[in-house]
Amino acid sequence: MAENAVEEAVAGGAKLNVYPMKQFEVTPLFGEGPIHWYTPTNVTLWLGIAIVAIVLLMVLTTRKRAVVPGRGQSIAEVLYSFVRSMVVDITGEAGLKYFPYIMTLFLLILFTNVLSILPYSYTVMSQIAVTGALALAVFISVTVIGFVKNGPGFLKIFWISEAPMALRPVLAIVELISYFVRPVSHSIRLAGNMMAGHAVIKVFAGFAAVLAAYTPLGLGLLAPIGGIMAVIGLEMLVVVIQAYVFTILTCVYLNDALHPGH
Amino acid sequence: MASDTIAQGAAEEAKVGMPQLDFATFPNQIFWLVLALIVLYFIVAKVILPRIGGVLEERHAMISDYLAQASDFKKQAEEAEAEYETALKQARGEAQEIAAKTKAEIQKELDKAVAKADAEIAAKTAESEQAIAVIRESAAENVREVATATAGEVVMALMPSVSDDAAVKKAVTARMKG
Numbered sequence: 001m002a003e004n005a006v007e008e009a010v011a012g013g014a015k016l017n018v019y020p021m022k023q024f025e026v027t028p029l030f031g032e033g034p035i036h037w038y039t040p041t042n043v044t045l046w047l048g049i050a051i052v053a054i055v056l057l058m059v060l061t062t063r064k065r066a067v068v069p070g071r072g073q074s075i076a077e078v079l080y081s082f083v084r085s086m087v088v089d090i091t092g093e094a095g096l097k098y099f100p101y102i103m104t105l106f107l108l109i110l111f112t113n114v115l116s117i118l119p120y121s122y123t124v125m126s127q128i129a130v131t132g133a134l135a136l137a138v139f140i141s142v143t144v145i146g147f148v149k150n151g152p153g154f155l156k157i158f159w160i161s162e163a164p165m166a167l168r169p170v171l172a173i174v175e176l177i178s179y180f181v182r183p184v185s186h187s188i189r190l191a192g193n194m195m196a197g198h199a200v201i202k203v204f205a206g207f208a209a210v211l212a213a214y215t216p217l218g219l220g221l222l223a224p225i226g227g228i229m230a231v232i233g234l235e236m237l238v239v240v241i242q243a244y245v246f247t248i249l250t251c252v253y254l255n256d257a258l259h260p261g262h
Numbered sequence: 263m264a265s266d267t268i269a270q271g272a273a274e275e276a277k278v279g280m281p282q283l284d285f286a287t288f289p290n291q292i293f294w295l296v297l298a299l300i301v302l303y304f305i306v307a308k309v310i311l312p313r314i315g316g317v318l319e320e321r322h323a324m325i326s327d328y329l330a331q332a333s334d335f336k337k338q339a340e341e342a343e344a345e346y347e348t349a350l351k352q353a354r355g356e357a358q359e360i361a362a363k364t365k366a367e368i369q370k371e372l373d374k375a376v377a378k379a380d381a382e383i384a385a386k387t388a389e390s391e392q393a394i395a396v397i398r399e400s401a402a403e404n405v406r407e408v409a410t411a412t413a414g415e416v417v418m419a420l421m422p423s424v425s426d427d428a429a430v431k432k433a434v435t436a437r438m439k440g
Contacts, residue, residue: 021280026287037289047298054302058310065317067324073317080314100307108302128282129291137299191282 018206020199024126043130046122050111058107079107083247090251094258098145102254105134106247113194113239117232125242126194128187135187138250146257157260186249193242197235204228402438410434 029040058079061072069077083103087095095102109125116123124130146154158175159168204224211220281287414430 025281026284026291035287035290037293039290041287041290041294043291044294047294051298051302051305055305058314059305062310062313062317065313065320067317067321069317076310077314077318080311081318100311101303103311104299104303104306107306108298126282127291129288130295133292133295195282 018203020202020206023198023202024123024195026127042122043124043127046112046115046124047108050108050115050124053111053115054107079110086248087251090248091255091258095251095254098254102247102250105138105250106243109134109190109246110240110243113243114236116194116198117235117239123194123198126191126198128191131187131191131246132183134190134246135183138186138253139183142253142257145254146260149258150260154257154260157256182253186246190242190246193238197231197238201228201231201235204231406434406438409438 026035026041026043028035029042029045033039035041057072058076061070062076064070064073066073080103083106084096084099087099087102091098112124115121116125146157150156158172158179160171160175161168163171204227208221208224208228211224212218214220410431413434414427417424417426417430
């Protein structure tokens with residue numbers, strides 16, 4: 001009877017103990033209950049931790065303003081120079097006005113992403129609501145900047161003057177659609193990448209429990225754990241690359257607004 | 263017990279689905295995101311960027327300063343080297359001059375000393391020769407006296423009647439001259 005129960009539990013575990021999506025739930029930090037717009041949640045917590053980490057790395061390490069930088073200040077300077085040269089390379093000197101916002105975006109995405117690799121942490125950038133809001137903010141501000149800087153001339157980005165005359169109206173429709181799809185791809189690329197990797201880790205973790213129960217001495221769990229380690233290694237790459245991709249695309253869109261001629 | 267857990271799990275799984283699409287949480291997430299963005303934007307724009315930008319600029323200025331200083335120092339070093347070489351050449355010439363002068367002086371003193379020694383030797387030689395001459399003179403005198411006395415005695419012994427001191431003396435002197 002007891003054995004039967006154990007077997008049932010194990011079989012149940014094999015099927016039911018894997019909830020790869022449960023980690024993405026938004027839960028209130030204090031108690032249960034409905035989530036109002038102001039309720040502090042795990043999203044709040046990990047956004048806050050990211051900001052604290054940014055302050056630790058970018059503000060505390062640079063407080064001496066050393067001409068010969070220490071390790072922390074070197075990292076802060078590398079991040080600064082990296083984003084600044086990205087802005088200048090893509091948008092030119094005109095884009096430097098928007099450098100603070102692009103730096104803010106990059107730091108927030110990079111730090112929430114890197115922190116999300118920690119066990120028991122929360123993956124803020126796996127939330128469509130979060131990445132969608134970020135992408136929409138970029139989309140709206142880029143469109144506004146485009147019209148403010150160029151007036152109706154901004155519409156030239158849809159009218160490809162290099163193409164043959166007959167093709168231009170068709171291309172204009174394609175360009176228009178692709179312009180409005182930008183925020184969608186911009187946000188889903190980030191959220192999707194973050195979600196997939198973390199879900200895969202959870203799936204492997206579920207396998208580990210099952211294989212431990214079904215193999216002698218539980219040695220079978222070594223294979224999924226090796227898999228988890230490999231995926232975490234890959235994730236370390238992905239989280240940084242996705243922060244970079246989101247930022248560089250923001251620069252590319254901004255460049256369209258600043259220099260609409262193709 | 264076990265079936266309870268399973269049922270609960272199944273219920274949770276049904277509830278979970280894709281939590282990202284639970285639109286009820288959207289206002290909450292967007293509110294906190296916007297708040298975080300505003301806070302972070304001010305930290306970035308007011309503290310991080312001015313500070314790191316200032317440090318980088320300062321370093322850049324410092325490096326170009328140092329480079330300018332380094333080229334100055336290099337020029338100075340080259341000048342100093344040229345000066346040093348001139349001084350070295352001059353010192354070498356002076357040293358050779360001093361050596362030649364010293365050599366000449368020593369030679370002069372040496373010559374003087376040799377001449378003085380020669381003169382002293384000559385004086386000593388003359389003195390000695392004089393002394394030898396005096397000695398020789400007195401020796402000849404003694405010989406004459408002894409010869410005169412001896413000859414007088416011999417004449418006295420052989421022929422006492424003709425003893426004449428003056429004659430003997432004369433004869434001896436004549437003989438000695440011969």
